[in-house]
């Protein structure tokens with residue numbers, strides 16, 4: 386659905402030239418939810434704005450639904466943009482217009498007759514769960530409701546692609562989750578391709594099928610979310626993965642435990658996909674002469690299955706501990722001994 390080829394965007398600033406997007410090649414498939422993650426300044430906003438030509442590329446190509454966006458005439462570009470909806474961190478609503486009139490706005494611009502517009506607006510209001518709020522003004526809505534208006538407006542022209550620019554960054558965690566669930570729902574119902582940029586791995590974990598990690602204008606790593614969680618290659622990716630798999634307290638709690646005497650062996654087990662449901666710990670206790678203590682653990686759901694880490698301590702003689710390690714590896718669960726021989 387989307388193909389970027391050798392895409393570059395540079396800016397001239399007083400301090401010299403900044404390369405915000407640096408020779409990016411990327412393919413995003415139809416119907417997938419694709420996340421781009423990176424810290425502030427990595428070039429994410431520039432990249433997403435290049436997709437609908439809000440920024441013009443310095444060089445390279447952007448192809449969306451078969452159209453080379455940077456070679457279209459102004460008129461053709463306007464048409465092509467109708468196939469690409471966009472939502473923003475701060476919603477970008479028109480404050481003097483009601484919810485209905487905000488959603489209707491892109492249809493008015495397109496010249497859709499009033500009756501048809503009203504019907505479409507009502508459908509969209511139902512789709513995003515804003516029944517009964519059509520006559521409200523944005524200032525009367527919560528952040529989550531404002532973003533629902535943003536989503537409805539972005540979908541008004543039946544786009545093929547929805548771009549989300551830090552769409553949940555201004556929302557609290559619970560509202561973030563409800564908006565993310567709405568995006569998954571829309572992706573499934575409408576088969577819409579969704580591209581989102583974020584600095585939060587939680588967003589990637591919760592809704593994306595694939596992810597690209599961006600640093601200094603380049604994509605340093607990309608792949609299926611579960612695969613990237615399982616084997617992050619780059620340091621930057623490892624940091625992001627830790628955001629969701631290891632709560633901040635984990636490291637502190639483990640450091641504390643490791644200072645205790647006779648803690649035995651401490652293992653980190655990594656469960657991916659179907660593995661997370663196996664009764665592994667029960668089997669270890671039943672089969673081997675060891676004492677098992679669960680220290681910390683967290684299993685999260687991704688769009689491709691469960692993922693998580695469990696820290697356990699094992700006490701027992703060396704032969705028995707080795708048997709446990711062999712057993713765990715046999716179960717296709719990744720295990721790392723982080724303390725003990």
Ligand SMILES: Nc1ncnc2c1ncn2[C@@H]1O[C@H](COP(=O)(O)OP(=O)(O)OP(=O)(O)O)[C@@H](O)[C@H]1O
Nearest residue numbers: 396398403405423424425426427428429430431432
């Ligand atoms: N219009 C501009 N003029 C000059 N430099 C710019 C412009 N827009 C972005 N940049 C520079 O390009 C680089 C990438 O910025 P960009 O906003 O795309 O990053 P980002 O990952 O989206 O970060 P953030 O989340 O903070 O917006 C930064 O060094 C930024 O200063």
